[in-house]
Amino acid sequence: MKWSFKIRKLQVFRRSIQISVVAFMFLVPIVARYTNYLASRELDEALTKWEGSPQGATLATVDDCIRSLPGTEKERVGKIIRDRKGCLEKAQFIRGGPWSAQIGSVSVTDPLAASESIAASRSVHWVLVISVALPLLITIIFGRVFCSWICPVGFLLEMSDKFRGLLKFLELRPFDVQFPRSTKYILLFTGLIASFWLMSPLLGYIYPPAILGREAHDYVFAFFDRAESGQAGMGWDGLSVMSGFLLGIVIFEQTVARRWWCRVVCPGGGLYSLLGVFRLTRIRRRAASCTSCGDCVRDCPMGLAPMRDEMGIECDNCGVCLSVCGDDALHYRVTKPSDFKKVEPMVV
Amino acid sequence: MIDSEQPKTPRRNFIKEAMTGVASVAGFMAGAWWLSGGKAQAKSSALRPPGALDEDDFLATCIRCGRCADACPNRAITAFTKESGKDLSLKPGPGERGTPVIFPRRQACMLCNGVPGDDLLCTAACPSGALTLTKKFVESIREHVNMGTAEIDENLCYSYQGSSCGVCIRACPLEGIALKAGLWERPILDPEECVGCGLCERACIRYPQAIHITPRA
Numbered sequence: 001m002k003w004s005f006k007i008r009k010l011q012v013f014r015r016s017i018q019i020s021v022v023a024f025m026f027l028v029p030i031v032a033r034y035t036n037y038l039a040s041r042e043l044d045e046a047l048t049k050w051e052g053s054p055q056g057a058t059l060a061t062v063d064d065c066i067r068s069l070p071g072t073e074k075e076r077v078g079k080i081i082r083d084r085k086g087c088l089e090k091a092q093f094i095r096g097g098p099w100s101a102q103i104g105s106v107s108v109t110d111p112l113a114a115s116e117s118i119a120a121s122r123s124v125h126w127v128l129v130i131s132v133a134l135p136l137l138i139t140i141i142f143g144r145v146f147c148s149w150i151c152p153v154g155f156l157l158e159m160s161d162k163f164r165g166l167l168k169f170l171e172l173r174p175f176d177v178q179f180p181r182s183t184k185y186i187l188l189f190t191g192l193i194a195s196f197w198l199m200s201p202l203l204g205y206i207y208p209p210a211i212l213g214r215e216a217h218d219y220v221f222a223f224f225d226r227a228e229s230g231q232a233g234m235g236w237d238g239l240s241v242m243s244g245f246l247l248g249i250v251i252f253e254q255t256v257a258r259r260w261w262c263r264v265v266c267p268g269g270g271l272y273s274l275l276g277v278f279r280l281t282r283i284r285r286r287a288a289s290c291t292s293c294g295d296c297v298r299d300c301p302m303g304l305a306p307m308r309d310e311m312g313i314e315c316d317n318c319g320v321c322l323s324v325c326g327d328d329a330l331h332y333r334v335t336k337p338s339d340f341k342k343v344e345p346m347v348v
Numbered sequence: 349m350i351d352s353e354q355p356k357t358p359r360r361n362f363i364k365e366a367m368t369g370v371a372s373v374a375g376f377m378a379g380a381w382w383l384s385g386g387k388a389q390a391k392s393s394a395l396r397p398p399g400a401l402d403e404d405d406f407l408a409t410c411i412r413c414g415r416c417a418d419a420c421p422n423r424a425i426t427a428f429t430k431e432s433g434k435d436l437s438l439k440p441g442p443g444e445r446g447t448p449v450i451f452p453r454r455q456a457c458m459l460c461n462g463v464p465g466d467d468l469l470c471t472a473a474c475p476s477g478a479l480t481l482t483k484k485f486v487e488s489i490r491e492h493v494n495m496g497t498a499e500i501d502e503n504l505c506y507s508y509q510g511s512s513c514g515v516c517i518r519a520c521p522l523e524g525i526a527l528k529a530g531l532w533e534r535p536i537l538d539p540e541e542c543v544g545c546g547l548c549e550r551a552c553i554r555y556p557q558a559i560h561i562t563p564r565a
Contacts, residue, residue, distance in 0.1 A: 032418040039421035039463055085464050092419075100413035100475045109475045113411040117476050121408035125477025179372075180365040187373045194377055198386075199408040200443035205383040206376050210413075214427075214446070217414060240429070242383075265372065 010319045014148065018155040021098070025152055025213055028094055028101075029220035034062045035091045038084060046227075054234060055227035066090050097213025098152055099204065100131070107131040110146075110210070111139070111275060112188075112268040116201035119192045136275065143276035147262060147269050148301070148318030153208035153246070154262055158301055160250045161259055177257045181314065184270035191267055203267050208249065211242045263303055263314075273313040281317060282335050285309055289329035296321035296330060306330055384443045391441040392433075394449040395546060395563045397425050398457055398493040399471040399480040403564075410478040412446035416470035421463045424455040424546075425470055450495070452546025452561050457495065459521050459545055460484055468493075486522070489543060496544030496563040498527070498537055504558035507534040516559050519551035535559065 037043040037059070047063065050056030066072055067082060069090050074083040095102045100109040107130065114132040118124055138145065147154050167174050191203040204210050215238075222238025249261050262269055285306055296306040299320050304311045306321040322330045391403075397416050400406045417425040426432045428440045428449040436451055448470070450457055460468045468489075471479040482492040498516075502508040514533030520526055526541040527548060535548070548559045 029418070036421065036423050040423075088464055095418050095473065096413060096415045100411060100415055102415065102473065102475075107475050109411070109413075113413065113476070117409050117411050117478075121405060123405075123409075125409065127475060127477045127481075131475040180369050182365075183369040183372055186369055187376055190373050190377055191380070194381070198381070198443065199404065200384055201408070201411060202377065202380040202384055204412055205380040205445070214414065217418075218427075240431075265376070 011323045014318065017149050018152070018158075021150055022152050022155060024094065025097055025216045026220060028096065029217045030058055031062055031066075031091050032095065033221065033224050034059060034066070035088060038087055038091065041084075043082075050227050053227060053232070055224055062091075097217060098150070098209035099207075099213050106134065108134050110207075110268060111135055112203060112207060112271050113201070113210075115192060115271065116195050116203055119196040120199050120201045122196070122199075139272055139275040140279065142281050142317055143279035144269065144272040144313075144316035145318075146272055147266075148316040151209050152212050156212070156246075157250065157253060157259060157262060160254060161301070164254060164258065167254065174254060175256050179257055179260060179264040181264055183264050184266055185274070187265060188267040188270040188274075206245075207268050208246060208261065208266070209268065211246060215239055215243050215246075259301060259303065262301070269316075272316075277313050279317075280334055281332055283311065283315060283317065283319075283321060284331055284333040284335070286329050286331065289327050291327050291329075293326065295324045295326065299324045383445060385440040385445040386442055388439060388441045388444070392428070392438055392444055392449075393563050394428060394433075394438065394440075394444070394447075395452060395495050395544065395561055397448050397450060397470045397479055398459065398468050398489070398495060398543070398545070399474075399482040400495070401478055401480070406478050407443050407447065409476050410447050411476045413475065414446070414448070415473040415475065416448050416479060419469040419473035421460065421469060422455055422458050424450045424452075424457050426451070450546060452549040453557070456546035456550040458547060459489055459493070459543075461521060486525075490522075490525075490541065493543040493545075494564055495546070496561040497539045497542050498544065498548055498559050499562050500535055500537055500559050502558075504554050504556065505535070506554060506558070507532055513553065515551045515553055516548035519547040521545060521547060 034043070037046050043059070043063070047056060047059055050059065063082075066087055072083055072086040072090055073080050074086075075081075093104060098110070099113055101107075107127075109128065109131040111132055114128050117128060135146070164174055188203070195201050195203065218240065219238040223234065226233075226235060226237065253260050257264070283306060290307065292307055294307055297308075300306065301318060301320055302314050302316060304314055317332070319332070322332070396403070396406060397420075401409060412427070414427050417427055425448045428444055428447050430439060433439060433449075433451070436453060438451070440447070463469065465472070466484055468482045468484060471482045480492050482488050506513040512533040514529060514535070516535050517523055517527050517529045517533065522541060522543065526538055526543065528536045528538070530536040544561050544564065546561045549557050549561050552559050
């Protein structure tokens, strides 16, 4: 096609997005709790009562940040005070987590959540269609970018994957068993059929981003509940057995199979892959520049081989191969849906 | 490069792969079913947020995102788990784990009274359509909201037992429509008009509560 581009610092940009998603996952419940105190006119009481404790400091910081925005303060008898209505409006800007969120007036929902809900309820609600439109559009244009650019669990597992180097340093050679990648599609379809049959959305219970979002939310809420019930400091309450499940995935990936969840099991990743079959943005290799050094194959988080053009629908457009390529052979390209089959196989 | 071992016998390899695949899928599906509360015997008959679809449709449509709970200004809506219902000895029924519920004894739905905005905030937050968007007007609330119905136990109610109380009538957001004051502040209920918000149960000074909400069937 006509244009292609390559950004050297693309990975820095990707990391910043991933880190901010993780930060927002904790920040949003804190602001939700702030809104609760504000709505029930308990905020000033809480601020004075919890002064000096981590909860009080957190609330005070959020309060300062929100009051620094325009339209959140008013003057009454010569004193600047908080404008409750304005603060409430500002504090409700972002809600939700990786599973479903509201940013401004835009609602975004994971396509997996939507497909499950549609399968289970056997009906289509307009709210859900509107909510899933933006993620669908992004997936159709950019492919499976949720996994590599947004998913907080993808980020967690990418980070934990780096610790395999430490295991190797300790001469504990971890396995790397190649499990069949088709598992995720089978799990996706089994899950949807089971949801339809049992009339209850099931995959959300084992979908790690949804779990992590819930755990973060519950942890933050329990953090404030501690202060309300007069317990001091921080604790582990709010975390459920599902944190153990996530930890189990991390340990399994460290010892048995690299990036096992994202490559092999994740039903959401499977759905994003399928939705991104005809994605417009693809990674293309210029064979003339490629020296077949294999750096991209070594570093690909999904375990694909850009060097041999073996990417297909599994590629999540993370761009690691672009950044690692020393020969300037890999690029993002805008392609027609029709000409992708000519170059690469669909499934690896 | 990454494929260190090529399969020597493709067919055996295929069978092995298929078996691991099927085993893990079966394991994860069983896990999801168990986590959803699949092994629970009885339905919980919990109070759902305002504007909820009929129970079966609601359980199928809700994606368990928890956005309604976050939006609730009164913190009345909580995700239904074993822990959240523990002190009221309520357990999530099959497929109910993580769904939003209201425990009116702890915190009732105040129908977003006194909060900025035109809609009931939970219904505006719901991305799945499990909660129907409801405007904050009496007509709209009476049309869409049917969480349950209050029931008065005259043997417990102070007003029916010689004293006069009337707390539930003052608490009712549809005072004069759903709950009317009779002789000596006796609450007189119109079950047709009651939306089941639970504010009367929350307000009742008797323990056990003389007025309580029966969630809609």
